[in-house]
Amino acid sequence: MNCEESLALMHLYLDGDASEEEAQQLREHLKICPDCNQHYRELKQTESLLSGAAYELSAPAGFTASVMANLPKEKKRAGYMRWFRAHPVITAAAVFFLFMFTSVLSAWNSDSSVSVSKQEGLIVENDLVIVPEGVTVKGDLVVENGDLDIRGQVDGDVTIINGDLIEDPGTKVNMASVDNISGEYQEINRIFGWAWYHLKELVTF
């Protein structure tokens, strides 16, 4: 082994990368070469001085508190985004309900024309649906976005959505009208009731 090879081996050895065989070769060389021996001692001393210097330092007092005091205040928006990222399922559900809600709302607002379940003998005048006198409507009657005036009979349930059962102040028509319904009478004017009704419809059929 020449001195150049020996020098390279010294560094390998100090890195902990030398094999047992190489270490043995190095030791042999250091015994016979005073220059390399001196060089190795100096390297070894450097290493121990450096490792002695490694654990001396500690951060100034109050360092942690200072870092904590200087952390940026989290922006609200970033906080929400983080939350959304952390809870994908809830986010998906929230988005779904948002779309549901807006579509329900737009349906509620746009759908303003009168519609009535198809039954024979009904008269429709503008927003008013009339069950004429002497007529008996078979089956359930549904009136949407219009008022209902029952002069005859309804043989089933009556549901009025976004409208009223006409009341004539003089002759208790309302009471009479309700009496003319053989089934249940239901009036829905609130949006949630309306939505609930449609939801029930959806599930039932």
Add this chain to the structure above:
Amino acid sequence: MENIIKYHIKNVKKGDHAAFEEIVSFYQNKVYHIVYRMVGDSHEAQDIAQEAFIRAYTNIHSFDENRKFSTWLYRIATNLSIDRLRKKKPDFHLDAEVKGTEGLDMYSQLAADQALPEEEVESMELQSYIHKEILSLPPKYRSVIVLRFLDDLSLAEIGEILDLPLGTVKTRIHRGRELLRKKLRHV
């Protein structure tokens, strides 16, 4: 320990401010050590070390939890230190000598205040001398030497922190060790 740190990081990611305090408190000495050895001045080191933790906090979501947190944190710290060194004037080495002397003042001040036993004063002077010699190395050797003697870091980890191939890390350690040998052999 690594598991406790991972647990704290999860909480920081969830927005738990206090969990970060645990992390800072655990790593503060190591980060400060790296930065102080790199830049040489204690005020500047405190400034950069603080910046390193703040960056770690603001970028915590880009930290991959499958990797070692210390590697990531030390990388931020060394990069900030190297950036700071680059921004300094080209006569940095002269500058470093001055900073080194400041370090010496600080140590001797401490020694005078607390009237330490003679061996400890000697040890402090020696530490200060070693610190000055580490600072006199060009930054590329300084960084590997500083990291190598910190916290039992493996050469592979040093490579990861400095974004260098293993072979380059080894070459720089050998070169840095030779440079320091010449400076420290008469101690």
